[in-house]
Amino acid sequence: MLTNYIKIIGRNLWRNKAFTTINIAGLAIGMATCMLILLYIQHELGYDRHHEKADRIYRVTFTGSVQGEQMREASVMPPVAEALKADYPEVGAATRLRFMGTPVVSYNQQRYRDDKLAFVDPNFGQVFDIPLAQGDPLTVLQNPHTVVVSEKTAQKYFGTENALGKVLYLENQETPFTVTGVMKNIPNHSHLKMDILASMASLPESASPSWMVSNFFTYLILPDGYDYKQLEAKLPQAIDKYMGPQMQKDMGVTLQEFRNQGNDLGLSLQPLTDIHLGHKFESDLSPSGNIQHVYMFSAIALFVLLVACINFMNLSTAVAAKRSKEVGIRKVLGSSKGGLIQQFMTESMLLTSISLSLALALVYLVLPTFSTFIDIPLSLSPIKQPWLLPGIGAVGLATGLLSGLYPAFFLSSFQPIAVLKGKLGSSKFGLRSSLVVFQFAISIILVISTLVVYQQLSFIQNKQLGYQNKQVIVLPDLGVLGNKKDVFKNKITQDSRVIHSSNSGYLPAGDSYGNNFFISPAENSAQVIKSLRYDIDEHYTTTLGMELVSGRNFSADYDADSTAIILNETAAKALGWGKDPLDHTVWHNNNDGQKTLFHVIGVVKDFHFKSFHEPITPLVMVFSTNTGNLIVKANPADIAGLLATAKAHWDPLAAGEPFVPTFLDERFEQTYKAEQKTGLLLGVFAALTIFVACMGLFGLAMFTASQRSKEIGVRKVLGASIASVVALLSSDLLKLVLIAIVLSIPLAYFAMDKWLTNFAYHIDIQWWIFAVAGLLAIAVAFLTVAGQAVKAAVADPVKSLRSE
Numbered sequence: 001m002l003t004n005y006i007k008i009i010g011r012n013l014w015r016n017k018a019f020t021t022i023n024i025a026g027l028a029i030g031m032a033t034c035m036l037i038l039l040y041i042q043h044e045l046g047y048d049r050h051h052e053k054a055d056r057i058y059r060v061t062f063t064g065s066v067q068g069e070q071m072r073e074a075s076v077m078p079p080v081a082e083a084l085k086a087d088y089p090e091v092g093a094a095t096r097l098r099f100m101g102t103p104v105v106s107y108n109q110q111r112y113r114d115d116k117l118a119f120v121d122p123n124f125g126q127v128f129d130i131p132l133a134q135g136d137p138l139t140v141l142q143n144p145h146t147v148v149v150s151e152k153t154a155q156k157y158f159g160t161e162n163a164l165g166k167v168l169y170l171e172n173q174e175t176p177f178t179v180t181g182v183m184k185n186i187p188n189h190s191h192l193k194m195d196i197l198a199s200m201a202s203l204p205e206s207a208s209p210s211w212m213v214s215n216f217f218t219y220l221i222l223p224d225g226y227d228y229k230q231l232e233a234k235l236p237q238a239i240d241k242y243m244g245p246q247m248q249k250d251m252g253v254t255l256q257e258f259r260n261q262g263n264d265l266g267l268s269l270q271p272l273t274d275i276h277l278g279h280k281f282e283s284d285l286s287p288s289g290n291i292q293h294v295y296m297f298s299a300i301a302l303f304v305l306l307v308a309c310i311n312f313m314n315l316s317t318a319v320a321a322k323r324s325k326e327v328g329i330r331k332v333l334g335s336s337k338g339g340l341i342q343q344f345m346t347e348s349m350l351l352t353s354i355s356l357s358l359a360l361a362l363v364y365l366v367l368p369t370f371s372t373f374i375d376i377p378l379s380l381s382p383i384k385q386p387w388l389l390p391g392i393g394a395v396g397l398a399t400g401l402l403s404g405l406y407p408a409f410f411l412s413s414f415q416p417i418a419v420l421k422g423k424l425g426s427s428k429f430g431l432r433s434s435l436v437v438f439q440f441a442i443s444i445i446l447v448i449s450t451l452v453v454y455q456q457l458s459f460i461q462n463k464q465l466g467y468q469n470k471q472v473i474v475l476p477d478l479g480v481l482g483n484k485k486d487v488f489k490n491k492i493t494q495d496s497r498v499i500h501s502s503n504s505g506y507l508p509a510g511d512s513y514g515n516n517f518f519i520s521p522a523e524n525s526a527q528v529i530k531s532l533r534y535d536i537d538e539h540y541t542t543t544l545g546m547e548l549v550s551g552r553n554f555s556a557d558y559d560a561d562s563t564a565i566i567l568n569e570t571a572a573k574a575l576g577w578g579k580d581p582l583d584h585t586v587w588h589n590n591n592d593g594q595k596t597l598f599h600v601i602g603v604v605k606d607f608h609f610k611s612f613h614e615p616i617t618p619l620v621m622v623f624s625t626n627t628g629n630l631i632v633k634a635n636p637a638d639i640a641g642l643l644a645t646a647k648a649h650w651d652p653l654a655a656g657e658p659f660v661p662t663f664l665d666e667r668f669e670q671t672y673k674a675e676q677k678t679g680l681l682l683g684v685f686a687a688l689t690i691f692v693a694c695m696g697l698f699g700l701a702m703f704t705a706s707q708r709s710k711e712i713g714v715r716k717v718l719g720a721s722i723a724s725v726v727a728l729l730s731s732d733l734l735k736l737v738l739i740a741i742v743l744s745i746p747l748a749y750f751a752m753d754k755w756l757t758n759f760a761y762h763i764d765i766q767w768w769i770f771a772v773a774g775l776l777a778i779a780v781a782f783l784t785v786a787g788q789a790v791k792a793a794v795a796d797p798v799k800s801l802r803s804e
Helices: 002-015 017-045 080-087 151-158 228-251 255-260 291-318 320-332 337-374 388-412 416-420 430-462 478-493 559-563 569-574 636-654 664-670 673-707 709-717 722-756 767-793 797-801
Strands: 057-066 069-073 093-099 105-107 110-112 117-120 132-134 146-150 167-170 177-183 196-199 217-221 264-271 472-475 498-503 515-521 529-536 548-551 564-568 585-589 595-604 619-623 630-634
Touching: 017 291, 017 337, 017 388, 017 673, 057 080, 069 529, 080 093, 080 217, 080 228, 105 151, 110 151, 146 151, 151 177, 228 255, 228 264, 255 264, 291 388, 291 430, 291 673, 291 722, 337 388, 337 673, 430 673, 430 722, 430 767, 472 636, 472 664, 478 498, 478 630, 478 636, 529 569, 559 564, 559 595, 564 569, 569 595, 569 619, 595 619, 630 636, 664 673, 673 722, 673 767, 709 722, 722 767
Parallel strands: 117 196, 146 177, 529 619, 564 595
Antiparallel strands: 057 069, 057 217, 057 264, 093 117, 093 217, 105 110, 105 167, 132 177, 146 196, 167 177, 472 630, 498 630, 515 529, 515 585, 548 595, 564 619, 585 595
16 A cells, blocks of 8 residues: 555655645755754753753852942852852852953963953862863862863963973963863853862962952752742841841941942842853853744744745645545545545655654755754764754654645545546635645744844944944953063154054943943032943043043142042932033042042943943943053054054064954944844745745645636637736735735734844834835735736636647
8 A cells, every 4th residue: 555655645646746846845955944943942052051060050140230320240259159159058159250361371482362261269170070181170279379281272282292380371370270171172052161260278368258249150059949038038147147247347338228329239140051041140160042043033033934834735735626636536436534644644644754854954065054053062863962863853854744635535525426527626726725824924023023123223333422433442451471572662653643642440331341330529528329340541531432521530740530430320320410510529439448538530421331221320430541451442544554563563572472453343332243143044044944934835836727717718709908818817816915914013012022122222123124025025925816817817718728
């Protein structure tokens, strides 16, 4: 029986080569798209799940609110780990990490600066699964001035030599460090992407008792099955016990007085597996993902596959007329409905298997490009991903069943007498019409979403930032030049191609220095304001084209400017001074309990120093002439020449330190890299969905033309024109597209309005976006249907009216 089915299937597929090709191609595109998206989703959801104790590890975070300004910091104070371990028996272990960025590492007269370094407690490797290729995991970081390097770092520094015992010199560390271990490279889907781990005992600040500075990432292990919310509810006690007395000493205000002003500070717990896709925190170890993007692309994967299956259904039922007599004869000869369903399902599964093979080939071909674009190393490796083969099989089986069930039941339900007389029933087809509406509704939603994303990105690119980022070059941190930095700075600033320059590590775009700066108006020291502090020189605002709305800039000629500050407009309002803050004074409490009085000399117009996801917050600028990068506003006529000259000045002074300039506008664009990728991917997936949907519409047009061939013949004999016949056949199908437009607009508006809430500054969704998406759908649908309509309209009516 199976052999007979396969022979019949082969003949039918060969007889309808065009339909077979379209069916296989449509399913292949749908399944390939679905598999690519599922690989991405699996990577995002798999972050940090490779640790054996992943479901028991929680990160301690610092949260609070100061004058309405929310605080969400991923790191906490040095003694938090020890205090929680001592005070709460449910804490099985506590470990810390102090991230140090990418400092200069020297070995054998060679200098390296692209490896991430962190100081960690000795038990760090027992909390997290970080396998060692060399070294004793129990003692590897027990002693001061010891380090563990990753395999790739060891290969870079030492080549084929044994890494153990090698001596490294770390920037800002007087004592050299000895390599005591080599760890396996940390997986990409981990937020702990470190290349060098140094012993915490080497870091003096790790022993600090201060609860006023939060620089240490702290992790706890809790009992299996324990509800971490129970411990989280007890953490305010730790704040009262440890932070309260220090706040009163250092800031001159009690914790209760601080809270009475509507403020609050506290500790919270974050599950390890929620770090990547959960709430975003300031100064985190790695860029976080976006759970909304995961939801969005999960829906797209499902919808693209559904659209492909619907396309298969419509094309299968479109050729039903050609197979109706086959079904009728088989039923007359005794075939049961179940046997016919089995035959058609076998045909469906065979086509699905061919499509699945083609889809795997497509994924294999495009995966490297896709991985490069989304900057995630995805792979099709059954060894690394045991779920891969069962997952692919499940996708294939689900696709075969979903796409084949309806055509099988539809074809097997033909009445033999009716089909042998050439009657296939009414041309009023409810389910197929609904499927087309669904296809185009999904397509239109994706088009609208793509347009909204691109409009928001355009809004970000064109909105006034409050500073100029064009032709602004950020040269490397001058601190690495030591006492030669002034030589380099003078050579650059004297270049005629340099319009303005400033020396500061604080930048309003991309990675930048930044720290919390708590201030209080002198007349009310109990009123604490959380702001961000920028250390700048007197040329900073001029170089970046910022506008002073009142007061003056800093000046190196005024000694008093060492305790002067410039506020942004939002800080002036938060302090209650509005538009008249000049000559007011503020207190800043240092972490050692000392107070410094600053006087306000100017107010800068608000500028966007955070992404558009966040509102502008209070900012304080403090006068400093000895920090960070050299920021250059360049003449656009010869930027390449200026960079070449700068490198020529840099190389003799930098002792091998690489010269890596960046542009401020590029740093700004990097902030929205995820949104740019989302927009492009949405555009690609929308195009694919529309293409597959049009294949289904093409099949439906063929079905309609075959069903109404005699009607068309009669109309032509009675004098109907080709245009009227085309209009007749197109109108019903275009009505389905119009219904899809009506249904999709509110759904698309709801989805994108929710997406825009991620931005503090965003567009209003304009009516023309829906109009463009609707007109595009109508145009594409008409072009798809028109070909079949014209073909039917120009056909010889004699053939369609001939008696059979």
